[in-house]
Amino acid sequence: MLQIYKLLTFLLAFTGCTSLIITGEINMLMSLPGIGILPGYFRFLKGMPQAPKLAVSGFSLITLLVFSVDSLIISNDYFLAVAHLTIAFQAIKSFDLRDPWDHLQVYFMSLLQLIVASELTHSIVYGAIFIFFLIAFVTAMVFSHFIREGTTSNTGLKKPVVFISVVTLLITAFFFVSMPRMAGGLWGKAHQKSIKTVGFTEKVDFGSFGDIILDPTVVMRIEMKAYSKGPYYWRGISLDYFDGVSWKDTGEQRENIYRAYETDNRFYIRSFDEENAIVQTIFAEPIDTDVIFGLPEIAALDAPGRALFADGSGSLYLPAKKGRRFNYTVYSIRDMPAFEEFSDKYLQLPDGVEKILRLAQEIALTKDTHMDKAGAIEKYLRENYAYSLSRSEAPPGVSPIEYFLFNSRRGYCEHYATAMVLMLRSVGVPARIVTGYTGGEFNEYGGYITVRQSNAHSWVEASINDKWHLYDPTPPGTADVHSQFSQFLDMLRMNWNRYVVAFSPKDQKKIIRALSMPFPLPSIPALRFPGNVGLLYIVAFMVTGLSILLIVRSIRLRRYNLITGRYVSLKNLLRKRGAYITPSSTPSGVMKEAMRLGVDTNIIEFIKIYEEHRFGGRELGREGRAIYERLGRDIKRQLKG
């Protein structure tokens, strides 16, 4: 056997296992048997004898027993247990590679590992592994062809293998782009873990931002068609009630916003001038919140998903987004939301803040308007306090805000924003705290802004002159700067996520539009299947499969003329009805079998016409064909009846 063929088998097994390891979801203890691959393939490559069948069977049995324990107890997840099982089987198989079929088993198992891994990770490393797998798989299959033919001579396979690999890659890309996308979600559960984040729930504990503010994990990437002037505040939600320890949203019930089906399928929150809107295309990583982020104020949203909710305070919620990699486009206007009906909830103060009240009144003493008061408080906080990520705990019985304002004098966004809201409310200015992200890093390679967990931020909205105004009392901290290489890698990740992981029917439409240039197509309607979507998918799948079968059958019969086609069709039917028909069956043999199955003398006439036409050169006229077809129909009816 060719050494390169052996090496390819090893590489494919290794690739399959690696694809699972890189997900980070695999239990290392359960994957330990995978180390067996190395000695197994070392022995195989060195031509050493394979393990005895009994040992292989014994280990396989043990592995199956461990699998059942794993799926029920250790991992308690059937999917992960399958991943562990395939790793163990790859190791066992490496000691039992005897004939070409064993190699194919390794390839198929690696393929299964790749499929399992695709549910556990969406990393770009997976993409690299996939490309490597494709090339190795194609090469190995070409070699396995020659091995099966019993030739190992050097046939000059380098060129064809390279050619086939490249073409396969291109056709894969073509199919990937043109394949209709569905997500039936009939069974199983998603295994991709979402990014944990804080600050976007109805109740946010004071100080919780400190846990994520050092986390460089990317939460979203944002493309903007025309850049508005920064700084950027990617608004999330607002919270209005502070009890001294945590913030709460006491807003009214969320209102359902419907899509504009009759026009452009968007969710419209308010009317706006699209030409002046700031369009942000946001590629959100799978974060565990359904909050829609965007520059305030969001006027419209272009996103998949059925339901969008608004809580009346400018916050939007899209349940379909939660925990998923999600792309959406936000249309923002250069304005802040209008102040809704007056509510004293924005003037609420917790108990024991008299000291803060006095400080606020002292700062705003000389100011007449709400605008001036807010400005003075913001300035005071920015200039007299230091930004620090270290959390200094307040002594028992002392309010953390009071401790921040009068003792530690250092803190991060939550301290500043909370302090300002309380101070504003103390001087009669309605205010609320807002959570979201601020800033982000512009990626020169990709032309987008990368927003990380560390960009999580809270700021203040104050209602002045019936309009909400944004205030950020937090002094600037030290910004993380990422290297050029890191930015380049992030651009690759962005493209991988953008064009592969999150490729959508919307992208397909864009491609069709681009290809149709310079002949613009009319707008392509979106297909919507309300109701039981899953059932529809199954029916569609079955209809497609059936159509393909019928087309293949029709193509197979098309090479025959009518007379031979009908004869072949009858042969197939007889075989299905249990007749002994082989490819070498003669017409008289077919006739005998048909009569055995109870077909009357019509078959004699049918076969006679067929033989005269096929072997005697007799051409049938219209009448003759009609008779032949009638006979065929009668025979089929007898067989089916």
Next chain:
Amino acid sequence: MRVSREGKRFFLAALLTGIAAFNTGNNLIYLIFCMMLAIIAISIIILRINMRGLQLRVFQSGPVFAKTPANLEVSVSNEKSRIPSYSIKVLMPEKISGKAYFPKIPPGSDVSESISVIFRRRGVYGYGEFLIESSFPFIFFLKRILCSIRSQVVVYPEIKETEKIVQEIVKDGSSPDLLWAGRGDEFSLIREFRHGDDRRRIHWKASAKTSTLMVTEYAAEEARKLTVVLDNLMPRDHTAFEDSISFAASVSDRFLNEDYYVRLVTCRKVIPFGSGKDQLYKILDVLAAISAQNSWECPFSAETAPEGFVILILNSGDSPLNRFIPASDMVIYAADL
């Protein structure tokens, strides 16, 4: 085009992957599904291109004798101008058996392979239906092209060792001259050149006059004439009949190699005296296709004055051809062969 066992399994794997992709909506599973579809598509496309423009030629490189290995040349040409064909297999018809395999056929060229085949029986065979087969580039599909070769191959009877029986003939004193290989020197006649004649015996003067190659024949050769009478009149034992045919062929070959003039007499078919390789193949052609007959319709009869040595091969003791025994120098019974 057929789907192989591995192909069926790959199809099943692709189907399950497709279901998983449609169920989850996970683009990475879609990607794997698309890769599998691409592999299926590329298998079909390349296989079709690989098999396009192939031409099969089959020919024998020498006379073919039953039960004796013979070489059959199988040549496949690739008429595509740029694309080579890989892994082409030629499967022989069932009665020939064997296969030829060509790992690569460069564009615009042909490759050939010599295949050793053994025909178990004499006769005239149509080459029948050859199959050109390939499953390149992978092993998921198999494509076959049926090639009907219309020409025929003549399989001559098996040539057996005759030395032993000739020695027995000699021992019996039937014909001490039978093994004499001299040519004699008494001029007898000038005749046309026949295939197998010694070129040193060409009579150049007569050839120039007649514009045809003429050779001299000597008187002694007249005495070196052998008639093989083969009894194919209603034989009862088929195996013995085949043995008798094989013996007739072997004796003819043996004595024609000794420059004898040999004549073959059978029911309905007579090959007149002649010598050389040409005569041998005339006799072998008849023997290759000879079959049992119901009546004796032949100019050779018991009353005909025998010319040279006569070997009568009878298929049984009670054969109607027993009447030729008196006119024969040697009688061989098929059952004894």
